[in-house]
Structure formats: C-alpha cells, structure tokens
Amino acid sequence: TFAKHYQENYNHLKSPPIWVSCELMSIGHLSRWIHNLRKPHDRQAIADSYGLDEKVLVSFLHHLTIVRNHCAHHGRIWNRRLTVKMRLPSKKPAKLSSVFNRDEDAHGRLYNTLAMLAYLLRIISPESHWRNKLIELLDTCPQALDGVMGFPVGWRMSPLWEEAL
Structure with a gap:
C-alpha cells in the first residue's frame, strides 16, 4: 500500500505527508482532526x-x-x-x-x-x-x-x- 511504500522509502522523515495520514483516517478521525486544528x-x-x-x-x-x-x-x-x-x-x-x-x-x-x-x-x-x-x-x-x-x-x-x- 502507499503507507507501506512511504515507510519503506522515506523512513528518514519523522512524519508522513498530511495526505498519507488523511488517507488512513476514518471519516470520524478526519472530522475530529479538522475540528481540532488550533487555528x-x-x-x-x-x-x-x-x-x-x-x-x-x-x-x-x-x-x-x-x-x-x-x-x-x-x-x-x-x-x-x-x-x-x-x-x-x-x-x-x-x-x-x-x-x-x-x-x-x-x-x-x-x-x-x-x-x-x-x-x-x-x-x-x-x-x-x-x-x-x-x-x-x-x-x-x-x-x-x-x-x-x-x-x-x-x-x-x-x-x-x-x-x-
């Protein structure tokens, strides 16, 4: 999957790009994440x-x-x-x-x-x-x-x- 590909090829980075994280979120997690953005x-x-x-x-x-x-x-x-x-x-x-x-x-x-x-x-x-x-x-x-x-x-x-x- 794209997440595994990212982890194998970009493990030197501390966190994945936001699009990778969002692709892995459920609609509930995405909703809460956007709601909880500070700014x-x-x-x-x-x-x-x-x-x-x-x-x-x-x-x-x-x-x-x-x-x-x-x-x-x-x-x-x-x-x-x-x-x-x-x-x-x-x-x-x-x-x-x-x-x-x-x-x-x-x-x-x-x-x-x-x-x-x-x-x-x-x-x-x-x-x-x-x-x-x-x-x-x-x-x-x-x-x-x-x-x-x-x-x-x-x-x-x-x-x-x-x-x-």
Missing part, C-alpha cells in the same frame, strides 16, 4: 478548496460521521430526524446557499445531507454518476420525498440537481 485559518484553508466557510465544513463532517454510523450499523436514515444538524451555508458559495431546505422541520431531514454530498462530489469527483444514481433510486419511491426526507418542492430544478439529469 481557524488552517481550517479555512481546507474549506476554501471546496468553496465553503470552515464552520460549515467542520459542521458537515461531524454530521456526516453520524449519518455514516447510522448507515454502517444498518440504521434507517430515509425518514430519520437527524439530531446532529449541519450548519447550512449562508453566503459562500452563493449558488449553493439557495439549494438547501431551510424550513425548520426539514433541517434535520436527509435532503440537506444529500445536497451537500452532491455539491462536494462535483468538486472531488466531477465524473461521478452518484447524483444520477440517487435520482434513479428516489424515482422508485417518490412518496418518500414528500416531507419525510425534507425535499423541497421543485428541488430537481435547482442547478445542483438539474445538471445530473
């Missing part, structure tokens, strides 16, 4: 890669860790009210701010999580077909979108989802 501008430098405010990124990573744990332990999330809510972007990026369902009842529902994942995947893996596959899956059970998952009316028309179609 906010270090967190912001990471968040800038995604066009986000550092507080939004830190909040989302913590939220995503909880969602991931529900999934890993076979918990039902499609109609779950998520108690750890992520901070929604308000200013940057401007186009993303309008995508989220800001209704108080919908805030703890799955839609906002899926919207943030779709946004980040566009940056991390532009060739990903995740959004299309998600829409196909949602089309098999349209009644779930009404309120329970927090999908706003007209969600497919937002630029984030429209590009997937």
